[in-house]
Amino acid sequence: MENILVAKNVSKTYGNYTALSNISLNIPKNCIYGLLGPNGAGKTSFIRIINQITHQDSGEILFDGEPLAQHHIAHIGYLPEERGLYKSMKVGEQALYLAQLKGLSKSEAKEKLKYWFDRLNIGDWWNKKIQELSKGMAQKIQFIVTVLHDPKLLIFDEPFSGFDPINANIIKDEILQLKEKGTSIIFSTHRMESVEELCEYIALIHKSEKILDGKLSDIKKAYKNNIFNVGLQTQENAEKLIQELNEKYHILSSGFDNVEKQLDFKVQLPSSHTAEILSELSKMANVNRFEETIPSANDIFIQTVNNKDNDR
Amino acid sequence: MIGKLGLIIRREYLAKVRNRTFIVMTILSPLLIVGMIILIAYLTKINDNEKRVISILNESAFFQQEFKPTEHISYIHLDGLSLDEAKDSISALGYYGLLHLPYGEDGEQVAESAHLYTKDNPSTQITQHLEGIFQRKLRQERLKKLGVSQDQFSLVEQPFDLQLATFDGEKSVKGINEIKAFIGGGFGYAIMMFIIIYGGFVMRSVIEEKTSRIIEVIISSVKPFQLMLGKIIGTSLAGITQFTIWLISASILLFLAVVLLGIDLGAMAGNTNMPPGAMNEMSQLATMDSEMMIYTKEILDIPWGLLIVSFFIYFILGYLIYSSIYAAIGAAVDNETDTQQFIFPIILPLMLAIYVGFFSVFSNPHGPIAVGFSLFPLTSPIVMLMRLPGGIGEGGVPLWQLLASIALLVVTFLGIVSLAAKIYRVGILMYGKKPTYKELIKWLRY
Numbered sequence: 001m002e003n004i005l006v007a008k009n010v011s012k013t014y015g016n017y018t019a020l021s022n023i024s025l026n027i028p029k030n031c032i033y034g035l036l037g038p039n040g041a042g043k044t045s046f047i048r049i050i051n052q053i054t055h056q057d058s059g060e061i062l063f064d065g066e067p068l069a070q071h072h073i074a075h076i077g078y079l080p081e082e083r084g085l086y087k088s089m090k091v092g093e094q095a096l097y098l099a100q101l102k103g104l105s106k107s108e109a110k111e112k113l114k115y116w117f118d119r120l121n122i123g124d125w126w127n128k129k130i131q132e133l134s135k136g137m138a139q140k141i142q143f144i145v146t147v148l149h150d151p152k153l154l155i156f157d158e159p160f161s162g163f164d165p166i167n168a169n170i171i172k173d174e175i176l177q178l179k180e181k182g183t184s185i186i187f188s189t190h191r192m193e194s195v196e197e198l199c200e201y202i203a204l205i206h207k208s209e210k211i212l213d214g215k216l217s218d219i220k221k222a223y224k225n226n227i228f229n230v231g232l233q234t235q236e237n238a239e240k241l242i243q244e245l246n247e248k249y250h251i252l253s254s255g256f257d258n259v260e261k262q263l264d265f266k267v268q269l270p271s272s273h274t275a276e277i278l279s280e281l282s283k284m285a286n287v288n289r290f291e292e293t294i295p296s297a298n299d300i301f302i303q304t305v306n307n308k309d310n311d312r
Numbered sequence: 313m314i315g316k317l318g319l320i321i322r323r324e325y326l327a328k329v330r331n332r333t334f335i336v337m338t339i340l341s342p343l344l345i346v347g348m349i350i351l352i353a354y355l356t357k358i359n360d361n362e363k364r365v366i367s368i369l370n371e372s373a374f375f376q377q378e379f380k381p382t383e384h385i386s387y388i389h390l391d392g393l394s395l396d397e398a399k400d401s402i403s404a405l406g407y408y409g410l411l412h413l414p415y416g417e418d419g420e421q422v423a424e425s426a427h428l429y430t431k432d433n434p435s436t437q438i439t440q441h442l443e444g445i446f447q448r449k450l451r452q453e454r455l456k457k458l459g460v461s462q463d464q465f466s467l468v469e470q471p472f473d474l475q476l477a478t479f480d481g482e483k484s485v486k487g488i489n490e491i492k493a494f495i496g497g498g499f500g501y502a503i504m505m506f507i508i509i510y511g512g513f514v515m516r517s518v519i520e521e522k523t524s525r526i527i528e529v530i531i532s533s534v535k536p537f538q539l540m541l542g543k544i545i546g547t548s549l550a551g552i553t554q555f556t557i558w559l560i561s562a563s564i565l566l567f568l569a570v571v572l573l574g575i576d577l578g579a580m581a582g583n584t585n586m587p588p589g590a591m592n593e594m595s596q597l598a599t600m601d602s603e604m605m606i607y608t609k610e611i612l613d614i615p616w617g618l619l620i621v622s623f624f625i626y627f628i629l630g631y632l633i634y635s636s637i638y639a640a641i642g643a644a645v646d647n648e649t650d651t652q653q654f655i656f657p658i659i660l661p662l663m664l665a666i667y668v669g670f671f672s673v674f675s676n677p678h679g680p681i682a683v684g685f686s687l688f689p690l691t692s693p694i695v696m697l698m699r700l701p702g703g704i705g706e707g708g709v710p711l712w713q714l715l716a717s718i719a720l721l722v723v724t725f726l727g728i729v730s731l732a733a734k735i736y737r738v739g740i741l742m743y744g745k746k747p748t749y750k751e752l753i754k755w756l757r758y
Contacts, residue, residue, distance in 0.1 A: 015754055051532040053741070078532040082743070084525030089327065100319050101533035145529070 003062075004029045004153050004184040005050065010059030012045055019045035020056070021208045027186060027201070032179055034199035034216070035188040036301060042208045043188045044081065047155055050186075051078050064152065074103040077151035081158045081188075083142055085130045092126035095145055102149040109148070116144040120170070135162050143171055147178060154178065155186045160194060172198070192298035202297070206305050216297065223295045223303070226271055227252065230281065231289030232263045241285065249277075262288055316534050317542050324546025328513065329553065338554050342562040350569050364408040364438065369398045371415045372422040378445050379411075385441065399429060409434060411442065419453045491607070492614060492701035493674045499623045500669060500694035502555075503630055504662045510551035510631075511638035511658075514544055515651065518642030518740070527740045536737040544635045614701045622700055622714070629721045630693030633728050634658060640732035643739030644747040644755075665691035673698045683713060689724035692717045731756060 005027040012020040020042045027033045037043050048054045050061065052073065061068040063075075086094055092113070099109035117123045120140055130138055139162045147154060156175070160168045175198065179185055187198060195202065195216075203213035212219065234241055238256050241263060245251055254265035263285075269277060281287050295303070328334055367388045368379060379387045388407070390398050395412055402410045409430035416422035423446050428434060452465050460468070518540075521527045530539060641654040665685060672681045677699045686696040686709075696717050702708040738755040745751065 014758055048741075053528070053531050053536075073533060076532070078529070080525075080528040080532070082525045082528055084529075086327070086520075086526055087524055088331075097319065097323055098529065098533070101316055101530065142529070 002029045002065075003027055004064055005186075006062040007046075008060045008062075010046070010049065010056045010061060012042075012049065012054065012056050018208045020049075022059070023205070023210050024059075025203050025210065025213060027184065029184050030179065030182050031200045032175070032185045032187055032198045034195045034202035034297075035186055035205065036190065036192070036195060036202055036297075037205035038190055038305065041205045043205055044157065046205070047078070047080075047157060047186070047188060050153075050155065051076060074149065075152040077102075077146045077149065077154045079142060079146040079154075079156045079159055081161070083139075085138055085141065087131040088129055090126070091128050091130065091133070091141055094130065095141060095148070098145045099148050104149050112148050112150075113144070116148065120144065120174075136164055136167055139163055140167065140171075143174070147174075151183065153184050153186065155188070157188045158191075159187070159189075160191075192296065192301055195297045199297075204301065204304060206308055211308050212300075212304050219300060220294050220297075223300050224292060226269045226274075227293045228267050228269055228274075229289060229291050229293055230265055230267060230287065231257075232265075232281065232284070233286035233288050234261060234263050238263050244284070248280075260288075264289075266293075317538050317545075320534065320539060320542025321546040321549065324517065324543050325549050327517075328547055328550035334550070334554070338557050342558050342565055345558075345562055346565040346569060349566065366409050366411055366428075366438075367398065367402050367405075367407050368411045368413070369393060369395065370413045372413050374416070374419045374422045375413055375446075375449060378449050382441070385438065402429075403431065408438070419450055423450055491611065493669070493677055493698045495611075495614065496619070496698035496701045497666075497669055497673075497694075499619070500697040501666065503623075503627050503693050503697070504666060506548075506551060506555070506627070507631055507634045507662065508659065510547050511635045513547045513551070514635045515638040515642035516648065517543055517547065518639050518736070519645065519648060519651075522643070522646065522740055522743075531740070536740065537733045540636065540639050540733060540736050544632065544639060548631060548635070613703075615703050618704065619697070619700050623697060625718060626693035626697060626721070629718075629725050633689070633721075633725050634662075636729045636732035636736075640735040640739065643736040644742075644752060645739075646743060646746075650746060661688075661690035662694070665694035669695050669698045677702055678709070687713065687717050687720060689717075689721045692721055734758075 003026045005025070007023055007025045010020055010023045011018075023042070023046060035043050035046070045054070049056050050063075050068070052068065052070065063069075063072045066072075089097075095113050096106065096109050099113065100106060104112070114123075117126065122137070122140060125133065125137070125141070130141075133141075143159070146156075154175075159171060159175070163171060172194070175185065175187075187195075189195065199216055201214065202216050202219065204211050232241065242251070242254055242265070245254075245265065245267075250268040252266040252268055254263065256263055278287065278290055281290070362384070364385050365388060366379075366385060367390050369390045370376065381387055390401070390410075393401065398410055398412070409428055412427045412429065413422050414425050416425060426446070428439065428442065452462075455465055455468075456462075521530070534542075637658050641651055641658075644654070645651050668681060668685050668691070672679065672685075673695060676682060682695065682699055685691045686699055696709070696714070699709050700714075704711055704714060734756050735752055738758050739747070
């Protein structure tokens with residue numbers, strides 16, 4: 001698959017502080033790429049390098065196959081985490097100004113702004129000043145300004161902060177729409193709920209280093225550890241049954257559901273012979289549930305970060 | 313590139329010009345200044361018109377004719393009253409004072425025992441005037457005793473003014489150095505005011521972009537240096553607009569004030585600025601005229617072309633240097649209260665330039681201090697302009713000094729702007745850090 005952005009061994013230091021050390025990433029076209037990591041891991045430093053706000057000390061970055069250069073700015077849209085607008089400037093005027101700075105002509109910008117203002121139902125804000133708008137309203141303007149020039153690559157740094165759940169959902173849908181239209185998206189966050197919903201690929205950055213990257217589904221597969229959730233239908237012999245099971249398998253936890261008359265337990269199985277075990281179990285009782293636990297992005301995040309810290 | 317810079321300049325200009333305080337200041341300032349001038353002129357006039365009445369109780373045979381009324385003082389002779397009666401009468405009549413000349417054998421004795429009685433301390437103007445009269449009369453008396461006649465005395469009393477000329481034989485007049493430096497100083501002062509006012513605007517505008525958090529959005533589209541430059545240029549264009557409006561409207565208002573209210577600005581200026589030597593003898597109108605002509609000629613002789621061209625060079629370079637420092641300061645801090653520690657060191661050289669200018673350049677435009685400060689880049693825009701009305705070459709600023717001063721200024725400009733741009737670039741993305749000088753030096757290496 002073609003990559004919109006390739007980073008090779010990118011490093012950046014500020015004085016004695018290392019912000020990025022030897023980061024290499026391949027960000028495929030037309031997908032949503034999650035850039036994850038705790039606060040202060042180096043995500044923003046990396047994003048600023050892509051936006052050419054700062055420059056890497058060493059390493060190389062390719063944008064759409066070419067070495068990253070000033071003219072690529074017109075093809076990148078960036079919604080920074082620290083964002084705001086001129087408070088005393090009118091909405092329309094301000095949006096026009098920012099669009100023109102991205103290289104749109106005035107008439108193009110006007111046309112596109114009209115489209116987006118109508119789309120998000122904010123057409124009547126044009127002559128308002130930012131200081132008259134609520135924070136969430138200003139965020140919508142900012143989102144529009146970011147995507148207005150139809151960039152090939154969109155970078156969202158914590159895009160949902162500052163939105164109420166309803167507007168966050170509207171923005172999420174817009175992001176998915178943009179992806180459908182072929183835009184590549186980098187999505188930087190430390191909040192994992194949204195990652196599961198949106199990202200196909202992720203990279204995990206921790207203490208200036210990349211500690212994990214790849215397709216989210218592959219990573220999840222790799223992080224599976226053959227723990228199964230099982231539910232067995234039983235009548236009254238639950239205690240006997242659990243004793244029996246404990247002798248045969250490595251039971252991690254168990255409990256009895258009185259309403260459903262079901263014995264639930266978590267079991268660590270050997271990496272093969274899953275099917276045989278299932279048939280063994282079904283001889284003992286009715287199997288209501290037999291599913292492998294898939295780690296959430298959050299679990300993976302915490303586990304890898306902790307492992308990394310323990311290694312040191 | 314140019315397109316983006318143009319956009320930034322346009323936005324900064326409009327943001328400034330549309331700002332309510334800016335508009336109010338633009339309209340109000342000329343009114344205030346002209347109002348103040350009118351007020352001062354009016355007060356001066358009132359002061360002039362006040363006539364003081366001094367009553368004279370002369371019990372002697374001397375000083376009968378000496379006290380002649382002048383523009384400011386008139387005399388009333390009280391005869392046949394006792395001293396106490398006279399004292400009572402002047403306070404009752406509201407006279408300024410009572411001059412008592414008791415009986416005496418001769419002028420010397422009378423003068424010795426003469427007293428001036430007033431309610432409060434008398435003004436020095438009055439005492440000096442009266443003392444002058446006594447002195448003149450006594451001198452005349454003493455000389456008469458030595459055999460000098462009245463006519464001879466008048467001849468001796470002719471005042472004298474030293475005739476001045478430069479080495480190449482041109483006639484020169486007193487105070488011309490001061491006047492020239494004053495004109496140059498006016499330009500220098502304008503530069504200083506412009507730097508302080510509009511440099512501050514640049515700084516506040518940078519802080520605003522930081523606190524409103526728009527800065528990162530903008531510099532993902534343009535280079536920080538472009539933004540800084542656009543901001544400085546836009547703000548200075550707004551400043552030039554404001555200055556021009558001030559100049560035009562103040563001139564119109566002043567003209568109207570002079571025509572409608574009949575205020576004599578010349579008299580006002582004359583009262584304060586006339587060299588002391590020229591004041592006392594009105595009988596010498598002829599010499600005055602020729603002196604005036606020399607003044608006019610000298611002022612016309614000032615190399616205005618050179619002065620104006622240099623003004624623009626020094627103005628642009630000086631303003632760019634200082635306003636980029638202001639921009640860097642704005643970038644380094646989170647709010648305006650943190651700027652104090654950095655502002656003082658940049659105002660210092662400006663103040664120094666003005667003080668050095670007024671104290672040293674006025675009296676000695678080409679002395680070592682004047683030369684030093686007109687070469688030093690942070691003060692040269694002001695000090696050099698004070699020296700330049702003397703022209704270039706012999707009797708004026710040596711050409712090499714002018715060139716060296718501009719060259720130094722250009723080098724400093726390049727150096728400071730690139731340092732300021734570095735601090736700016738790092739500073740605009742730094743939040744929550746209270747910057748120290750040490751920190752700023754670290755930023756230079758990022």
